[in-house]
Structure formats: C-alpha cells, structure tokens
Amino acid sequence: MEHFHTNPELNYLTNGHSLRSWLLTEDHKRIAMLYLMSVTFFFFIGGLAAAGVRYELMSPAGNMMESETYNKLFTAHGTVMVFLFLLVAIPAVLGNFLLPLMIGARDLAFPRLNLLSWYLYMAAGTCITLAMLGGGADTGWTFYTPYSSMYSNSNVSLTLLGVFLGGFSSITTGMNFVVTTHKMRAPGMTWFRLPLFVWGHYATGVIMLLGTPVVAITLLCVIFERTFQLPIYSPELGGDPVLFQHMFWFYSHPAVYIMILPAFGVISEIMTAFSRKRVFGYHMIAFSSLAIAFLGFLVWGHHMFVSSQSMYQSVIFSLITFLLAVPSAIKVWNWTATMYKGNVVLSGPMIYGIGFQGLFLVGGLTGPFLASYGNDVHLSATYFVVAHFHYVMVGGSIMGFLAGLHFWWPKMTGRLYNDTIAKWNAMLVFVGFNLTFFPQFIVGWMGMPRRYHYYYFAPEFTPYHILSTMGSSILGIGFAVPAFYLIHSLFKGEKAGDNPWNAHGLEWNTSSPPPTENFRYKVIVTDDVYDYDPVAEHENDMLAAGGKA
Amino acid sequence: MAHAAHGDEFEVLKFQYEDMDQQNDSYIVGMWCFLVTEIMFFGMLFLTYSFYRMNYQNDWFKAHEQLDWKLGGINTANLLFSSFLMATAVRQAQLKDRMGVLLRLGGVLVCAFVFLGIKYIEYSGKYEHHLFPGPGFAPEVSHFHGANLNHVQLFFGLYFAMTGLHGVHVLVGILVIGALAMMWVKGKKIVTEDYIPTELVGLYWHFVDIVWIFLYPLFYLMPNPSGPNSGGSH
Numbered sequence: 001m002e003h004f005h006t007n008p009e010l011n012y013l014t015n016g017h018s019l020r021s022w023l024l025t026e027d028h029k030r031i032a033m034l035y036l037m038s039v040t041f042f043f044f045i046g047g048l049a050a051a052g053v054r055y056e057l058m059s060p061a062g063n064m065m066e067s068e069t070y071n072k073l074f075t076a077h078g079t080v081m082v083f084l085f086l087l088v089a090i091p092a093v094l095g096n097f098l099l100p101l102m103i104g105a106r107d108l109a110f111p112r113l114n115l116l117s118w119y120l121y122m123a124a125g126t127c128i129t130l131a132m133l134g135g136g137a138d139t140g141w142t143f144y145t146p147y148s149s150m151y152s153n154s155n156v157s158l159t160l161l162g163v164f165l166g167g168f169s170s171i172t173t174g175m176n177f178v179v180t181t182h183k184m185r186a187p188g189m190t191w192f193r194l195p196l197f198v199w200g201h202y203a204t205g206v207i208m209l210l211g212t213p214v215v216a217i218t219l220l221c222v223i224f225e226r227t228f229q230l231p232i233y234s235p236e237l238g239g240d241p242v243l244f245q246h247m248f249w250f251y252s253h254p255a256v257y258i259m260i261l262p263a264f265g266v267i268s269e270i271m272t273a274f275s276r277k278r279v280f281g282y283h284m285i286a287f288s289s290l291a292i293a294f295l296g297f298l299v300w301g302h303h304m305f306v307s308s309q310s311m312y313q314s315v316i317f318s319l320i321t322f323l324l325a326v327p328s329a330i331k332v333w334n335w336t337a338t339m340y341k342g343n344v345v346l347s348g349p350m351i352y353g354i355g356f357q358g359l360f361l362v363g364g365l366t367g368p369f370l371a372s373y374g375n376d377v378h379l380s381a382t383y384f385v386v387a388h389f390h391y392v393m394v395g396g397s398i399m400g401f402l403a404g405l406h407f408w409w410p411k412m413t414g415r416l417y418n419d420t421i422a423k424w425n426a427m428l429v430f431v432g433f434n435l436t437f438f439p440q441f442i443v444g445w446m447g448m449p450r451r452y453h454y455y456y457f458a459p460e461f462t463p464y465h466i467l468s469t470m471g472s473s474i475l476g477i478g479f480a481v482p483a484f485y486l487i488h489s490l491f492k493g494e495k496a497g498d499n500p501w502n503a504h505g506l507e508w509n510t511s512s513p514p515p516t517e518n519f520r521y522k523v524i525v526t527d528d529v530y531d532y533d534p535v536a537e538h539e540n541d542m543l544a545a546g547g548k549a
Numbered sequence: 550m551a552h553a554a555h556g557d558e559f560e561v562l563k564f565q566y567e568d569m570d571q572q573n574d575s576y577i578v579g580m581w582c583f584l585v586t587e588i589m590f591f592g593m594l595f596l597t598y599s600f601y602r603m604n605y606q607n608d609w610f611k612a613h614e615q616l617d618w619k620l621g622g623i624n625t626a627n628l629l630f631s632s633f634l635m636a637t638a639v640r641q642a643q644l645k646d647r648m649g650v651l652l653r654l655g656g657v658l659v660c661a662f663v664f665l666g667i668k669y670i671e672y673s674g675k676y677e678h679h680l681f682p683g684p685g686f687a688p689e690v691s692h693f694h695g696a697n698l699n700h701v702q703l704f705f706g707l708y709f710a711m712t713g714l715h716g717v718h719v720l721v722g723i724l725v726i727g728a729l730a731m732m733w734v735k736g737k738k739i740v741t742e743d744y745i746p747t748e749l750v751g752l753y754w755h756f757v758d759i760v761w762i763f764l765y766p767l768f769y770l771m772p773n774p775s776g777p778n779s780g781g782s783h
Contacts (some may be wrong), residue, residue, distance in 0.1 A: 100565075109575040140627035175582045183575040184565070213590035217714075221597075229683035231706040232597065235700035243600055245595055268574055290641075442686060 012416070026111035027516055032097035034118050039093060040483070042084040042125055047476065049077035050499040054469040060462050067506040070453035071138035072154065078141030079159060082167045084125050090262035090400045091173055091208075092121070096203045099177060099413060101196045101507035101514060104186025104442045105522030109179040120169035123186060127162030128366050131155035141452065142252070143232040143533050147245040149225040157226050160219045167216040170258070174208025178199050187507075188525030192286075195505055195529055196279065199286040200265025203293040205260070207254045210297065213539040215251030218244065242307050249300035257296045259393050260360075261289055263400025264331055267353050270407050271335045274350040275342025278530045281334040283388055288327035305376045305530035314373050321371035332357060347501070348422025352403035359395025363388060366441065368540025381451075384444030387437045390401075395433060402429070402482065409486060410500045414494030414512040421485050429478035435471025504530050561739045573745045580749045584756050591760055593712050598767060601703055606774035608700035611693045616681060616708070617671065621769040624667050624771055625761065631660030632758040637705045639751045642744035647733060649749065654730040657754065661723045668716055675705070682706045708768055715764060718757045 012029040016022075016159045022030060052073045056064050065073075096114065100107055108114050131137060137159040139148040148156050181194070181202045194202075221242070224230040233239045264285075272279040280284065301309060301317030335357060344350070366388045370376050379385060410416055443464040449454060499508040510519050566572040602609050634656045641649035670742045679687040683701045693701055729750045742745050 105565065110579060111563075111565060175579055175586075178582055179575050180577045182578055183571060186682070209586050210589055213586045214593045217590050217593045221594075221710065230709060231682050231703050232710065235701050237565055238599070238601075238697065238705075239703055240604075243597060247597075250593075322772065366670075 011511065011515050013513050015412075016080060019384060023114070023121050026095050026107070026115055027515060028108050028111065029516075031118050032093050032113050033412075035088065035092040035096060035121070038118075038125065039089050039120060041091045042080055043479075044049055045090075045129070045286060045440050046077055046080035046085055047479065049073050049080065050117075050472065051476065052471045055457075057465045058469050060454060060456045060459045060465075062452075062456070063455070067453055068138060070135035071140075071451070072132075074451060075137050075140050075159075076132050077387055078127055078334045079163070080135070082141055082255075083163050084121075084128065084411050086167070086259040086397045088121065089397065090266065090404060091177070091204055091258070092117075094197075094266065094401070094404045094408065095177065095204075095262055096173070098408060098507055099180060099198060099201055099520055100184065102198050102505060103181065103184060103189050104506050104519065104525060105180060105184035106519075108176045109184055110176050112403075114176055115173040117165050117169045117176075120165050120172070124162045124169060125165035128159050131158035131162065134158070143219065143250040144249060145225070145241045146235055146247075147157050149233060149513075150172070150236075157223050159221050161204045164216050164219055164223075167212045167219075170208050170518045171212045171216075174205040177205035177401065181205070186523040188488035189506075189523075190285065193525060194286075194410055195265075196268035196282070196289075197262075197265035199321045200202075200261045200263075200268070203289040204261045206257050206290075207258050207296065208324070209291050210468050211251040211254040211258075214247060215255075218251070219245040230445045231391060234486050240311070242304065245304055245307060246300065249303040250297070253300040253303065254293070254296040256389075256393060257292050259397040260400075263292065263294060263356065263396050263404075264289065266400045266407070267335060267356055268331075268507070269503075270349050270353040270403055270534065272530045273407070273501055274347055274353075276345070276532050277338060277342035277357070278532050280337035280340075281330070281360045284330050288330040291325065292328040295320060295327070298343060299324060302371055304378070305373055306380045318371055322368060325347060325364065325368060329431060332361060332364070346423070348419045348426060349407035349415075349501075351423050351426035352399055352406055352429075355426055355433075356396065356399035356403055358430065359391055359399055359433060362392075362438075363391030363395055366391065373480060379444065381449055382444040383440040383448045386450050386465075387440035387444060390437045395437075396479050399433075399481075399482055400428070401424070407484075407501070408507075409489070411507060411512045411514070412497030413490055413493075414496050416500060417485050417489035417493055425478055425481045425485075426480070429475065432474030432476075435477050436468050437471070439467045439471075443468075472483050504532060561743065563735050569743070573743070576745055576749060582751050587756060591711075591714070594607040594707070594714070595763065595767075598707050598711065601700075601707065602771075605697070605700040605703070609704050609737070610771050610773055611696035612704035613768060615675070615678070615688075615692065616769050618769040618783065619675075620667055620671055620732050621724045621765050625765045627667075628761050629662055630760045631657045631664075632755050634647065635751045635754045639744060642740070642747035645741060647736070647741065651730060651733050654726055654733065658723060658730070660728070661719055664719055665723075668712070672709075680705050682709065697770075705760040707732055711764060712768070715757070715760050718760070722754055722757050725753065 012027055016025075017249075025031060025034075052065075053070070056062060056070055056073075089138075096108070099105075132155075134155050137152070137156045138155045139152050139154070143160065144155070148160075181198060185194075221230075221232040225232055225234060228549065231237045231239055233244045235241055264362055266287055268279055299317060299321045301322045302314055305314050305318075336442050366384070370379055370385060370388060406417070406422055443461050445456075446461065448464075449457070449459050455465075496510055496512045498510070500512075501508075506519075506523065506525070507514075560568060561571060566575065634653045638650050638653035638657065641653060675681060678689070679685055682705050686702050686705075688698065688701065690698070729740065729747060732746075
C-alpha cells in the first residue's frame with residue numbers, strides 16, 4: 001500500500017496541467033489520450049485524400065486531375081490510413097488505456113517504452129506528412145518493387161522511413177501488451193478470467209512482435225536499394241521482385257488481424273455488457289483469437305495468386321485461407337448467441353457494435369470469394385478486392401473503434417454524451433458505409449480495376465461510382481458528428497459515475513476518470529469474468545424445469 | 550525477499566510493480582520478446598539469402614572467394630571468446646564481485662572493438678577493389694572466372710546488408726555494455742544489488758554473437774557446388 005502516495009482527489013487528467021506533464025508522461029492513460037488526438041488528426045488527413053479519390057471517380061473521363069496526382073492521392077490515403085490509423089487506433093488508444101485497468105495493474109510493464117512508442121509514431125507521422133507535402137509518393141501503400149525501389153521519382157524513401165518508424169512504434173506497443181498480460185495481472189486474475197478485450201490485445205501483441213520486424217527490414221532494404229543502389233530485389237541483376245511481395249505480405253496479411261483482433265475484443269465486451277449476459281463460449285472466443293493470430297501468418301500467398309508463384313503453392317495457400325473463416329465465424333456466431341435471449345439494451349455503443357457485426361459479416365463472407373484460387377484470377381486487383389478489404393478493415397476497425405470509444409468514453413473522461421444522437425449517428429455510419437462500398441463489389445465483379453482514375457472504356461460503371469461517392473459523403477458526416485457531440489460532452493456532459501452501463505470488469509470498479517495509480521486499493525480478483533448472473537440463472541431454471549429453451 | 554532489503558528494494562523498484570520478483574520477471578520476458586523481434590528482423594534477410602543462393606549457386610560460390618575466411622575466422626573466435634567473457638561477467642554479477650564484472654565487461658568491449666576493426670579492414674578492402682554494389686561496382690572480371698557479374702553484385706548487396714546490420718548491432722552492443730560498465734563503476738544499486746540488468750545485456754550480446762555464427766559459414770565458407778565433395782549438382 002505504500003505506493004499509493006498521490007492525492008486521492010486527483011485523477012489522471014487533473015494530476016498536472018503543464019504541457020511538460022503531458023509530453024513527458026509515463027501514465028498509460030495519458031499516452032492513450034495523446035494517441036487519441038494524433039490518430040484523429042491523421043484520420044482526417046487520410047479521409048481528405050479518400051474524398052479526392054472518390055471525387056475523381058464521379059465521372060468516367062477522369063479529367064479532374066492528372067494520373068500522377070491521382071496515384072499520389074490513393075497512396076497517401078492508403079499509407080496514412082493503414083500505418084497511421086488502422087494499425088494504431090484501437091491498440092494504442094483503447095488498448096493502452098484499458099489493458100492495465102482490466103487486469104488490475106497500475107500501469108503497463110514498460111511505461112517509458114510506451115511513451116517512446118508515441119514519439120516514434122509521431123516521427124512516423126511527420127515523415128509521411130512531410131513526404132506528402134514535398135510532392136507525395138505514387139507507389140501505392142504496398143510499395144511493390146522494382147517500381148518503388150528503382151523507377152519512381154516521388155518521395156518514396158521518406159514515406160518508407162515513416163512506415164519503418166511506425167513499425168518500431170508498433171513493436172514496442174506489442175512488447176508492452178505481451179509482457180503486461182503475462183506478468184502484471186492482479187492476484188486472482190487467472191488467464192481464463194481475462195476479459196476478451198485482453199485476449200484480443202494479447203493475440204495482437206504476438207502478431208506485432210512476429211510480423212512487424214519482417215516488414216521493417218523489407219522496407220529498409222527498399223530504402224537501401226533506392227539510395228545506395230545496394231541490390232536486393234533488383235530484377236536487372238537477377239533479383240526477384242516477387243520475393244519482396246512474399247516478405248511484404250508475410251507481415252501485411254497478419255497486419256489485417258492487428259487491425260481487427262482488437263476490434264473483436266471491443267465487440268466481445270460490448271455484446272456481453274449490453275446483453276446483460278455472460279458471453280457465449282468465452283473459451284472459444286479466446287482461443288479463436290490465438291488461432292487467427294497463428295493462421296494469419298500462413299496465408300500471405302493468397303496475395304500472389306496471379307504472380308509467378310507455383311500453382312501448388314497457390315492451392316495450399318488457398319486452403320489455409322479458407323481455414324481462417326472458421327475462427328472468424330466462431331466469433332460472430334458466439335456474439336449472436338450472446339445476444340440471443342439476453343436483455344439487449346440498444347445503447348449507442350451497442351448499435352455501433354451491431355453495425356460492426358453486419359459489416360464484418362459482409363467482409364468476412366466475401367473473403368472466401370477471393371481465397372478461391374480460380375475465382376481470384378478474375379477478381380484480383382478489381383474493386384471487388386477494394387470493397388472486401390474496406391468492409392473488413394474499415395468496417396471492422398473503425399466501427400470497432402467507434403463502438404469502443406463510445407463504450408469507454410464515460411470511463412476515460414468521466415462524462416456522458418448524448419446517447420440518442422450517438423444511436424442515430426451509428427445508423428448513419430452503417431448506411432453511409434454500405435452505400436459507399438457495396439456498389440464497389442458489383443462494379444468490381446463487372447471488371448472495374450483498382451487504381452484507375454478513369455473508366456471511359458466502360459461508362460456503365462458510372463452509376464455505381466456515383467452511388468459510392470454519395471455514400472462516402474454520408475460516411476464523412478457520420479465520422480465527423482461524433483467529434484462534435486463527444487467534445488461537447490467534455491464541457492456540458494453529465495457526470496458519468498463509476499459504472500454508467502452497469503457493466504462487469506475491473507475497469508468499472510475504479511473511479512471515472514481513473515486516478516493515476518488506477519485503483520485506490522489493492523486489487524484482488526475473486527469473481528469470474530462477465531458474471532451477469534440473473535439471466536443465466538433464469539435460463540438454467542428454464543432448462544431444469546424442462547421448459548423450451 | 551528479506552524484510553531488511555526492503556529499503557534498498559524500494560529505490561530501484563518501479564511504481565507499477567509489486568515487488569522485485571515481478572519487476573525482474575517482466576524485464577526478462579520483455580528481453581526475450583525483443584530478441585524474438587530481432588530473430589524475425591534478421592530472419593527475413595536469411596530467407597532472402599537462401600533464396601538467391603539456391604538460384605545462383607555457382608556464381609555465388611565464385612563471388613564468395615573474394616571474402617577472406619581467415620579474417621572472418623579470427624572474428625568468429627573473437628566473438629565467441631567475448632560471449633564467454635560475458636557469461637562469466639553475469640556469474641560475477643551474481644556473486645556481487647564488482648572488479649570481476651568490470652574486468653570482464655572491459656574484455657568484452659575490447660573484443661567488440663577488435664571485431665569492428667577487422668570488419669573495417671575487410672570493408673575497405675572490398676571498397677578498394679570496387680566490390681561495393683551500386684554505381685561504383687566494377688570488379689576485375691578475371692577474379693570471378695566467368696561468373697555472372699549481376700549475381701556477384703547481388704551477393705555483395707546481401708553481404709553488406711547483412712554484415713552491416715550485424716555491425717550496427719555490435720555498435721549498439723558497445724554502447725549498451727559501456728553504459729552498463731559505467732553503472733558498475735559508479736556502484737549503482739540497480740546493477741550491484743541485482744544481477745538481472747547485467748544478464749539482460751548479456752542476452753543481447755549472445756544474440757549478436759549467434760547471428761555472426763550463422764553469417765560466417767554462410768558467406769565465408771561456401772562449399773563448391775560443382776566440386777567433388779560438395780554433394781551439389783555436377
């Protein structure tokens with residue numbers, strides 16, 4: 001108890017007001033807030049670039065901008081969104097804030113490393129932004145060689161340096177999560193009492209540790225090849241550009257799960273809290289996270305079905321890719337089963353969460369289309385792929401982020417927002433999202449290639465693109481509105497109290513916002529996770545009485 | 550933990566941990582996690598290496614003859630010896646033998662500098678013979694017995710990338726070991742009372758050593774793919 005020496009009246013927000021106390025903080029909650037502000041900023045930049053891309057595709061002629069400008073726009077959109085938003089948003093904001101609270105720790109295992117990871121992230125963001133201001137890169141976010149390493153005349157090296165630094169930020173975050181989960185759990189917090197949010201972040205941490213270094217060195221080699229002409233992939237010298245693709249996707253396919261596994265964790269928490277019911281199949285959800293992390297490393301080859309890869313390789317990669325549908329389906333199935341017969345409360349976070357499930361379902365079900373080797377030859381590099389990965393990554397990650405942000409906002413800030421507006425906005429986002437990306441499935445099936453800024457050869461694509469652009473405007477509004485009501489809540493919102501949702505979990509036992517040391521008492525865990533008993537008991541009574549379930 | 554030690558413990562115990570055991574366990578798990586990322590970091594280069602070597606066995610064999618296996622061998626022995634010193638330094642840290650640790654860490658630093666010195670001699674030799682890949686790459690064709698010079702350049706590209714990255718790790722090792730030695734010189738409690746920090750630096754140094762143990766035979770000791778004892782294709 002001797003460690004609890006701070007003033008009991010203070011919480012992490014009021015404990016020090018100077019800029020210095022924020023920029024040099026080692027408190028995981030403050031670092032999460034720093035991350036929240038930065039990822040929001042970069043999300044705005046990435047969104048602007050997306051708007052440019054959609055604007056250009058309104059007409060088939062493609063005469064609003066040069067091809068080169070268009071290439072730089074979609075590269076900026078992809079790079080910023082993937083490396084500065086999707087990979088970072090949930091783990092670095094919600095994970096940082098909540099992981100120690102959920103396991104009853106006072107902080108992450110390595111607070112200083114955590115602060116370093118934010119600075120690395122900001123350095124990454126600065127490099128990528130400077131590269132954009134200096135003219136941008138035109139390689140696409142995948143940086144395929146030899147175009148990126150030998151031919152492109154744009155700011156590829158600086159952009160790559162940014163991605164490289166962002167990778168280190170990700171590695172330090174992953175290390176912190178893995179070590180914290182292993183070593184910092186409060187007495188009584190056994191592995192199978194861990195909230196599923198923690199399981200999701202643990203699996204994410206493992207992917208960050210195993211995958212990120214590979215892409216870091218791969219991209220470093222591209223920088224070497226560009227600046228020193230040190231040949232690694234150069235086909236002129238007998239090097240193999242497809243080798244780059246193998247290395248790149250060895251990370252970048254699992255990276256999809258860095259974006260989505262934390263969201264799974266968020267949704268599991270929300271589903272059980274607002275169904276007032278123990279989550280269905282806790283162990284299966286926990287193990288499916290690990291299974292996804294493991295299988296995610298074995299499927300990269302499906303990005304290379306139409307490269308020089310051998311047919312037999314492709315068939316095997318196709319098979320393993322299908323396997324990934326199993327743990328994903330387990331999760332969606334179990335969330336649905338959790339809601340079944342629960343006392344479902346349709347609050348703002350819950351509607352975001354249900355929206356997540358709808359979008360992830362569409363994204364997930366279109367995965368096997370692309371995993372089928374033969375089918376993919378037709379669909380490869382079309383808008384079908386674009387729609388698929390937006391449904392999975394954006395529908396999954398951003399909806400999950402919004403759901404989690406709404407769910408834990410009262411805990412993070414101590415204030416309540418207007419839940420009615422949040423509900424309507426959640427539905428607006430859902431509609432806008434589908435209007436944006438569903439037409440892209442159709443137009444992709446019809447043959448619209450990705451990365452083209454005109455389609456005068458096929459004017460019949462026009463209505464789909466116009467629908468899509470309209471949807472993106474709605475989506476833009478849907479993403480902007482929360483900023484207003486959430487910020488409004490900071491000043492005018494009601495006091496939240498410790499547990500406004502009446503939810504289970506250690507984080508709801510401490511005050512809102514939490515004090516610097518997280519808990520004012522020594523945490524000892526004695527009850528099981530998600531002990532929402534009344535409904536469960538009622539169900540058991542029904543079963544015991546032989547009533548129809 | 551003995552109760553009397555609690556005063557000292559409090560000085561080095563970080564806010565977020567309950568006790569020294571938890572803190573040390575976390576450090577050790579953290580270090581191994583870091584080493585796993587390093588294995589993946591180098592692993593990608595090793596994979597690239599094996600891919601190209603499989604494709605261009607003969608050309609790469611001829612390219613590798615430009616490397617001096619004796620210098621590499623001296624460096625291998627040198628690094629192995631430094632790893633041995635490091636292991637004994639950790640032992641002395643457990644015994645709280647300050648002078649013993651400092652002597653051994655000093656020895657490790659000397660070995661590290663010798664390693665970089667030999668590496669410098671090798672690198673400058675390659676540079677003088679225009680074997681550094683890129684625009685200045687202009688080797689004596691006769692040295693390579695008709696090998697495809699593009700593939701030779703690829704060989705040297707990976708040679709410089711991999712040994713260079715390893716060299717950077719040696720350099721970082723010198724800084725980290727230097728910092729550790731300074732803490733021992735000043736008698737900081739965090740190292741003198743607890744051997745874990747010394748052990749963590751030791752783990753890093755052994756890792757750097759192990760990477761070289763793989764680099765040396767792969768680059769310097771290639772078997773002749775068309776030779777009688779190779780088992781390769783004829």
